[in-house]
Amino acid sequence: MEREASAAVSPAAVHRDPAIDLVRFTCLLLVVAAHCMMVSPVLHKDGTVETRNVLMEQAWSAPVLWVLMIVPLFFVLGGVTGLQSWRRLKASGGNGFDFAQLRLLRLVRPAMALLAVMWGGLWIALLLGVHPQVIQLMTTGAAMPLWFLAAYLTAQLSIPVMARFHERSPLLTFLSLLGAVITIDSLRGTLPLLAFTNMIFVWCAVQELGFMKADGFFEDRSRTWLVAAMVSSNLLLGLVTGVGIYPGNMVVNINPPNLCLVLLGISQTAVLQLLAPGVRWLGEVRWIRAVIAVAGRRSMSVYLWHLPILVGMSGLLLLTDLPKAAAGSAEWWWARIPVFLTVVVLLVPVVRLFGRFEDRPMAASHARGPARVAVVTAAVVVFVPVTNAALNGLTLALLGGGAACFALSVLLLGRVPTPVLPLGEAAAAEVPRLTLPAHDLRANLET
Template structure:
């Protein structure tokens, strides 16, 4: 009778990773690294100061190329697929939205905490060794570029339990409401520019919803003609709104703060992904591709966070050497991007080896108790405040140290609190109570595709 009154929650079925998602995410990450290698071009001036040019943004041909290669929306589509599947599996095991938030915060915050701490210590050491403060500030600001993505992605992922519930009850209505909010904010951004930053929530949550639709098989059930029509239609609308100057034609300009253009790109990219899914899956099954993704693909957040600081640091050190430095924008400079790219990849290898383990999916012992709801909410606020400050106002040396401290505090707040192991008799008699107060983190071996 007591066993019927307190049913044990059955574990969620084991779900294999989708190799196509891993391959697409890894390819997108390589494109991001390559693009940043074509942007950074510092030059040493008299007096020890440094200036830098964004060479890629100055090229006339980059605007149409960025239209096709702006793959940030695709990251959020993939995050929607994996986030929804992870949330459903956790919920099937008896997990709550706060448990999901704990998982996502730990997975994203721990790698970022290490980056901020190392950058803060390294730049302070450079300052003490006599490097010009302007150079220090320039390096800090340049390396902070990925942090806006962390703020936006973390916000979208934390919304997954709520958005998943809305999606399950009224998927099309939820998506339509987000689109309406995006258009409304875009319409008011001229009168209230600050309001435009609220689309960091609406745009990326809407793009993430596309991943929800993909996870539920919506795109898979559409015909090839429908998918091609979606790609063509979204790009035609995008061409229309940029052609009449409602939005800028440069997609990099449209990304911060984001606007309707990024959602249109997301629709096109989600349909394209489904259209090519069979071929991508076949390619992901090739032996050597599997081996690369198995090593690098599961350390993608470490690669993303560290590649730009390493690029900026390497470029700064090269200014102090006699290595030939071609003028930015010349043919020699463009050819030099190839060894620069491979040098960054080489620098990433030891970094991934040292810090990549911080991306390991956190697990809890069977006798661990998760943090309180207040601790999870506090940890989220503690993380988002310095990240938002850096995204809006730029990263400084002081903010680096403060951000590292905030991230460390967040990890402590989210840490597991050991509790006494329950006696076997008590555990059998009250299985539901053990489940409700048990670990919020999954048991070892519970894996899934996870965010970059």
């Protein structure tokens, strides 16, 4: 494991890969586009409202969603950048609680702003006479991204522990997680609630693929090996869905996640490595690099806010007399292009306003971080409303409660400390003394 040991302190371990930035940005655009093809609320003559997932209703959607289900790739990329961030922090004198504090603040602060604004806006709409059914529909639809936040945060908080197992034996770690996934899947028919524990095992297994990529495992494999990994994982995926062990629709397989997402993660990691030279070249193009450098620092805000904007647009259209194409018709599909462009345009001012919540709160070098109990309490406070929403559904009351819990978590976490090694230790380690990077570092070192 010499390569892994050197990666912990070598400069190569902290240099960003432009391919990571570009792939992350492309995946984010695909998510926005996919949601624009799904959301279609319908107002009936009796005044009731329902929402249709048009993409899921299409016969051709299953193979398309097989290709467009890029959520595992997000976790692979998160594994790459998360392991790099953890090693930098550890080399600078930080510990697992410092890492948890940074990750919680990075993800919870923008979500807190979203929940607070949604709760306030929907209450105003309710007081203005909007039907409670419409309010509930918008609450449920607009808050859908929160499941990803919960899953991603769980995986990220596990990085200090999982990195220790990874450094001992990457392959054994991955196989152990894979075995846990299969075990849980085999019991989900008997104990349905047990299936939700795969929110941990599935995404940690996919994240481990990112750890392996960060340490050069896939880079050291031949193109033949990578093609074989891609083909075999997809063949196995086709087998387990074809015989009916798992649904063929990848959206159905995502909540709670199952083995299909791990197989997709293997395939997507192999494809990412195969395409890495070309993607890296594109990522170095000046104008692309400039766009990604700006958008990458606000990726969480884009993800959190795009669906509330889309749902809000759809809800407002229901209140107008404008002609509306029938969901799934040719006119409806052509209308997805201006809908997507409108969402992107509206995202610009929203992200400019609320994107600042993604900035890390800085502190002087003498500042002390919160106690370990405060960090643990903050994590519990965050997961209480998220778990409640996953099990019982999201309501307007829970939306307000979630905003309050997230705000309490931020208060408990406080300011970010900047621990400094003693001069002798810092000189011996030959590493930077500051835990926190400067604000101008680009996307995949901050996410």
